[in-house]
Amino acid sequence: MVSETAYESISLDVTDGVATIEFHRPEVYNALNDTVMLDLLRAFDEIQLDRSVDVVVITGEGDDAFSAGADISQYAGTAEEHDPRQKDRQELFYEMYRKPFECHAPVIAKVNGYCVGGGLIFAMYCDMRISVDDAKFGVPVTDIGQIPTGNSTWRAVELVGEAKAKELVFTAGMIEADEAERIGLVNHAVPREELDETVDEIVDAIQNTGRSAVKNSKRAFNYAVDAESAxxxxEFESDVWWEQFATDEREQLVDEFNDA
Incomplete structure (x- = not known):
């Protein structure tokens, strides 16, 4: 079971198989500094050990931002001042970004406002993104003379295509939620008053299916992302299919379907 011990910059609550993580830095638009990064790493390690967790939902405190990205104050100064500390930090950021992707349970980014820079990169590594319709998205790193990191170039190309990913970065532009939905960056963009209900409906739908089947489907999808060939x-998908076929869950659900 997840211990739900105190965190410095986030909260973690686990109720009825749903783990909810909330960023708690609303005064800086839930920016991601070292403390947030270390808290998230520990939270996902705890969740990974708790196989009773069916779904993870991540959101930001307040109504303004999911996360405005990295805390830019951490990048001030010359490269010599940061070496090797900054290189180590970037490796840890990449590890943090990968945690939702590698989590055994589906992870939903519940985007309640600005989703920018490292905040967007983190959301892109989640399995789904559900957004309010007045949210804004962007990776404006070129505005501060930097380039995307955390393997986000690969992830962005996969989600929205090469041309759109390049446009977002090269222009340091921001897009509205309806455009983000159109290009496949978010699954649904909904009025703010419908955000909770929409996410709850998706969580309920996931929990009303074969829970082991959902998690094994995630394994298959994730492998497909990195596979070198079809x-x-x-072959991997076939192995996972047979693994799931041998479960009591599959046998029970097939019997229930046939008896209906």
Whole structure:
């Protein structure tokens, strides 16, 4: 079971199989500094040990931002002043970004406002993104003379395509939620008053299916992302399919379907 011990910059609550993580830095638009990063790493490690967790929902405190990205004050100064500390920090950020992707349970980013820079990169590594319709998205790193990190170039190209990913970065532009939905960056953009209900409906739908089947489906999808060939992916998918086929869950649900 997740211990739900105190965190410095986030909260973690686990209720009825749903783990909810909330950023708690509303005064700086839930920016991601070292403390947030270390808290998130520990929270996901705890969740990973608790197989009773069916779904993870991540959001930001307040109505203004999911996360405005990295705390830019951490980047001030010359490269010599940061070496090797900054390189180590970037490796830890990448590890943090990967945690939602590698989590055994589906992870939903509940985007309640600005989702920018490192905040957007983190959301892109979640399995789904549900957004309020007045949210704004962007990776404006070129505005501060930097480039995307955390393997986000790969992830962005996969989600929205090369041309759109390049446009977002090269222009340091921001897009509205309806455009983010149109290009596939978010699953749904809904009025603010419908955000909780929409996320709850998706969580309920996930929990009303075969929970082991959902988690094994995530394994198969994640492998497909990194597979070197369709044949390699087919072999892995087949192995996971047979693994799921051998579960009591599959046998029970098939019997229930046939008896209906």
């Amino acid at each position: 044949e390699e992916n087919r």
